[in-house]
Amino acid sequence: MSVIIATDDLELTCPHCNGEKLEIINEERVTCSKCDGKGVILTALGQTLLHFFKKHT
């Protein structure tokens, strides 16, 4: 059995900043408030894997 996980299954581009990690507030470029400047938002699978790796490293 083979399992293939696509990047889309782990994280998706932030729709607020479109992956730019920044947003413009009062004509100033600041860290995107919706994704905390990550540019992506993790899926449940992404968070599960991340926690698993953190636990075992």
Add this chain to the structure above:
Amino acid sequence: MDHSTGNDYIVIKAEENGVQVIGLTRGQDTRFHHTEKLDKGEVMIAQFTTHTSAIKIRGKAKLITKHGEIESE
């Protein structure tokens, strides 16, 4: 348990590939804490919890809530 969240849930059925379901945090700043991609025909049942106060849907999907049915585009 926070009773204001109740056991409310919504049913989301994707009508196209790549529908995005985004959970927004409860509290003062509404960040996106979680996202999920649905392909055509896939169904997700999402609950409002102490962490999630709002759910945003991008793409074409059919939604069923206790208030009725609605379609997103």
